[in-house]
Amino acid sequence: MNMDDDKIIDEFWENGFIIFENFFGASLMDEYNHKILEHYGVNPNWEHTNEFITKSAVEVVPWFPYREGKRYFDRINDDKHFNSITDLILRDGWENLYCMMMFSKAGSKGQAWHQDCPPDDKEKFNLNRLVYTHDITEETGGEIVIFPGTHKAGILSIGVPSEDLEGQLVFRPKKGTIIFLHGHCWHKVMPVKKDRISSNFRAVPKGTPEDITDICVYRNMLYQFSTSQVLKERK
Ligand SMILES: O=C(O)CCC(=O)C(=O)O
Numbered sequence: 292m293n294m295d296d297d298k299i300i301d302e303f304w305e306n307g308f309i310i311f312e313n314f315f316g317a318s319l320m321d322e323y324n325h326k327i328l329e330h331y332g333v334n335p336n337w338e339h340t341n342e343f344i345t346k347s348a349v350e351v352v353p354w355f356p357y358r359e360g361k362r363y364f365d366r367i368n369d370d371k372h373f374n375s376i377t378d379l380i381l382r383d384g385w386e387n388l389y390c391m392m393m394f395s396k397a398g399s400k401g402q403a404w405h406q407d408c409p410p411d412d413k414e415k416f417n418l419n420r421l422v423y424t425h426d427i428t429e430e431t432g433g434e435i436v437i438f439p440g441t442h443k444a445g446i447l448s449i450g451v452p453s454e455d456l457e458g459q460l461v462f463r464p465k466k467g468t469i470i471f472l473h474g475h476c477w478h479k480v481m482p483v484k485k486d487r488i489s490s491n492f493r494a495v496p497k498g499t500p501e502d503i504t505d506i507c508v509y510r511n512m513l514y515q516f517s518t519s520q521v522l523k524e525r526k
């Protein structure tokens with residue numbers, strides 16, 4: 292292990308996230324961005340050709356390509372460097388959880404503060420491995436906001452779902468940037484001004500239940516995806 296490896300490990304476990312800019316090349320990102328837009332029915336001129344996307348009130352539309360047997364993104368999924376950083380962070384072994392693409396329409400709200408899974412057991416969490424296939428800018432909106440160190444702070448505070456919090460950091464990842472983010476670390480996505488894509492290659496420490504991300508913690512509720520139910524109001 293070299294110095295840089297130690298730094299990566301320390302930074303991740305100190306802050307609950309670590310960012311690498313220009314990790315993936317522009318041409319790969321363009322190719323993958325195009326593939327994702329194609330799936331959602333958005334043509335290269337960035338117009339919706341998919342009626343569902345145009346009409347639905349759904350703000351974030353997920354897509355799990357590997358669950359459909361579409362291994363379109365193996366050059367990320369199987370990338371040695373990408374996975375070796377995962378090895379550093381999850382030292383005792385890890386497994387792929389799933390690959391999830393997220394599409395948010397222009398004009399949508401983004402995402403309120405959340406933890407991807409309840410922090411009841413600090414050993415059980417998802418590791419987000421976010422890959423940005425296009426620039427997030429002031430014009431596009433959809434900044435990712437992270438509250439450093441909160442993977443060690445227990446359950447997300449109760450309060451107004453999206454309000455700014457003292458201590459938060461706002462990021463505008465560029466094309467090819469990756470973010471490793473601990474699922475207990477508090478994060479949100481700012482309002483989306485132009486159609487937005489993000490992709491996430493989620494991993495978990497070995498032995499973590501497969502449904503670890505079924506319940507998401509928000510400032511006003513616990514929400515269960517599998518049943519589309521509010522499990523508990525928080526106030
Ligand atoms: O789209 C993003 O930048 C972050 C999405 C998110 O909250 C997640 O993947 O858990």
Ligand SMILES: [Fe+2]
Pocket residue numbers: 405406407478
């Ligand atoms: Fe999240």
